[in-house]
Amino acid sequence: MTTQSLSMLQAIRSALDIMMQRDANMVLYGQDVGYFGGVFRATEGLQAKYGKQRVFDAPISESGIVGTAVGMAAYGLTPVVEIQFGDYFYPAMDQIVSELSRIRYRSANDFTAPVTIRMPVGGGIYGGQTHSQSPEAIFTHIAGLRTVMPSNPLEAKGLLIAAIESPDPVIFLEPKRLYNGPFDGYHERALQSWRDHPLAQVPEGYYHTKLDQAAVRREGQALTVLAYGTMVHVALAAAEEAQIDAEIIDLRTIWPVDIATIAESVQKTGRCVILHEATRTSGFGAELSALVQEHCFYFLEAPIVRVTGWDTPYPHAHEWDYFPGPQRVIAAYQSVMKEI
Structure with a gap:
């Protein structure tokens, strides 16, 4: 085609x-x-x-x-x-x-x-x-x-x-x-x-991408990163810059979420970082964290970490500080890697 x-x-x-x-x-x-x-x-x-x-x-x-x-x-x-x-x-x-x-x-x-x-x-x-x-x-x-x-x-x-x-x-x-x-x-x-x-x-023509399936954007052994939309690219940029062997999963369909792909990855790596642009409290990262805990508790070697927007009204004057950027994401990667 x-x-x-x-x-x-x-x-x-x-x-x-x-x-x-x-x-x-x-x-x-x-x-x-x-x-x-x-x-x-x-x-x-x-x-x-x-x-x-x-x-x-x-x-x-x-x-x-x-x-x-x-x-x-x-x-x-x-x-x-x-x-x-x-x-x-x-x-x-x-x-x-x-x-x-x-x-x-x-x-x-x-x-x-x-x-x-x-x-x-x-x-x-x-x-x-x-x-x-x-x-x-x-x-x-x-x-x-x-x-x-x-x-x-x-x-x-x-x-x-x-x-x-x-x-x-x-x-x-x-x-x-x-x-x-x-x-x-x-x-x-x-x-x-x-x-x-x-x-x-x-x-150019017709094709479709199956709903309800996540995609592994980058394979890795050290930690699993869950993201969607813009945050997928921030996750990739941070992994490359920090030279961390992160497996990055693009959810694509946020709900129903592909828990099978997520669980397989976290059970392999033992660590999980979740990214989203929305505010932290009651954001979808909280649901993802609960699902990972339920499906992967005995495989986890570090606490699950979320990197998100702030719990504030959208800060127009500080827009690019509000977004989880590569430096904030790298810090999260490093924090879960330090856990024993």
């Missing part, structure tokens, strides 16, 4: 384009996604190609966007909706929790909800407190939802296609820091240009 070098943003647009071609019932809408092509241009050109009946703008009503998607899905359409920034999903919370996630169960399997909700998440663009949040842990608490966050262009396309094809709802979180590069996601540091990276070589 022919491949091309794409950014994550271009890969997402390609996935949407391909699925619009393949599924005549797919509709794509949200704030400014039509004529304007989305605030980040993820849907640029799709309204001109598929028409205003299938790609259209929605009012500034996140509850309305998700609520109509539930109804459309129940009657046979395949809605893919965009919440312009992840920070804006809160008005739609009742529709997500009470309707979208429960419709299959409530209807005794008479109705499904093949709805994909795309959301740009995380910081790195100096968007301030209301354009930079990382709310993934909230969605993992809601039974009936899948929560997905890609870390590279190749899998962004494959995972989004798989999400759209899923008969059940998927929250598809897109790290803004990875939309256009640098590919490693941390300042201008790059082990190689993202355009030359194998995970930026994206097939």
Whole structure:
């Protein structure tokens, strides 16, 4: 299959384009996604190609966007909706929790909800407190939802296609820091240009990346690192800089999480570091820590360590200090390596 070098943003647009071609019932809408092509241009050109009946703008009503998607899905359409920034999903919370996630169960399997909700998440663009949040842990608490966050262009396309094809709802979180590069996601540091990276070589046609499976990005024997989205690249950069034999696992699907891959790695290494950009308390790292403890307690040779954002409102003026960067991550690696 022919491949091309794409950014994550271009890969997402390609996935949407391909699925619009393949599924005549797919509709794509949200704030400014039509004529304007989305605030980040993820849907640029799709309204001109598929028409205003299938790609259209929605009012500034996140509850309305998700609520109509539930109804459309129940009657046979395949809605893919965009919440312009992840920070804006809160008005739609009742529709997500009470309707979208429960419709299959409530209807005794008479109705499904093949709805994909795309959301740009995380910081790195100096968007301030209301354009930079990382709310993934909230969605993992809601039974009936899948929560997905890609870390590279190749899998962004494959995972989004798989999400759209899923008969059940998927929250598809897109790290803004990875939309256009640098590919490693941390300042201008790059082990190689993202355009030359194998995970930026994206097939032109249809393919999908299986949901609910993690990927081992770097094999190692000394410790296991669990990460997703932008933090995968920070984990890799830290391991290379510190020359630590770390095994780095990209969760890809945050929930349901691939505990089998995680447990196999931690039982091999005996040590575990968890990274995420969101605040520490009740972040998804706490759930990961509990799962590792339950599955790997007798194999652990050091306490599980989390490296996260701060327990504060999003600090616009200190954005790059708030993120777990390579130096904070290296310190965590070294701390678990010292434990006997």
